[in-house]
Amino acid sequence: MSRMNKKRPESDNPIQPPDLVQSAIPSSDVQDQQKTPESNNPICLFIPSDATVLDPVHNFPRCHCIKLVEKRENDHIPGRVGQVGLCCFYCDETCLPSKRDTIYENVLSFQQNHLEICPAFPEKMKAKYKRLVQQEYLSSKDNRPSQAFLRAYYAEAAGELGLVDSPYGGLVFGAPQNTSGVLSKRLLSLLKSAGYNGLR
Ligand SMILES: [Zn+2]
Numbered sequence: 001m002s003r004m005n006k007k008r009p010e011s012d013n014p015i016q017p018p019d020l021v022q023s024a025i026p027s028s029d030v031q032d033q034q035k036t037p038e039s040n041n042p043i044c045l046f047i048p049s050d051a052t053v054l055d056p057v058h059n060f061p062r063c064h065c066i067k068l069v070e071k072r073e074n075d076h077i078p079g080r081v082g083q084v085g086l087c088c089f090y091c092d093e094t095c096l097p098s099k100r101d102t103i104y105e106n107v108l109s110f111q112q113n114h115l116e117i118c119p120a121f122p123e124k125m126k127a128k129y130k131r132l133v134q135q136e137y138l139s140s141k142d143n144r145p146s147q148a149f150l151r152a153y154y155a156e157a158a159g160e161l162g163l164v165d166s167p168y169g170g171l172v173f174g175a176p177q178n179t180s181g182v183l184s185k186r187l188l189s190l191l192k193s194a195g196y197n198g199l200r
Helices: 027-034 056-064 100-117 123-138 147-160 185-193
Strands: 064-070 085-086 164-167 172-173
Touching: 056 123, 064 147, 064 172, 085 100, 085 172, 100 123, 100 164, 147 164, 147 185
Parallel strands: none
Antiparallel strands: 064 085, 164 172
């Protein structure tokens, strides 16, 4: 089974880029990034609460640069069959988080070590991303979420997408995706403990 090829009706698709990020990207770029070679409807890391919780510089790769890929027989991607990796939208560079708690570090590493040198990352997207990084650098560092919170948030957000830690190591799609439109109790509890109120 592969979720990558599973087409869902538009109205049933909970993964929509937040306005915050969408408005920063010309629609032609968004269309470009949606034309991925292997899937018409890739699953990205984005969940709806990202727009409220995360800075644009964190939102960007979750929406526009990283898709989830499930290893199948005879795939060229690394990992065991069924294992889920984080794959570059543009060049298929893939990394395999060892567990949900490491997704944050994997995404950081992707941002720091891959995006700048990705041979297929469109120049216009790269310019947008660099601008976001610059804005983040210049903005006040007060009120930024802690690394510990971000690590926990990325892990719980992956749970909303149905990702679980495999007993054999790595990630698998092992739970239903939360398509209810209401955040799970675990994620809500994490957000409330960090002072994010009013989310549901
Ligand atoms: Zn790439």
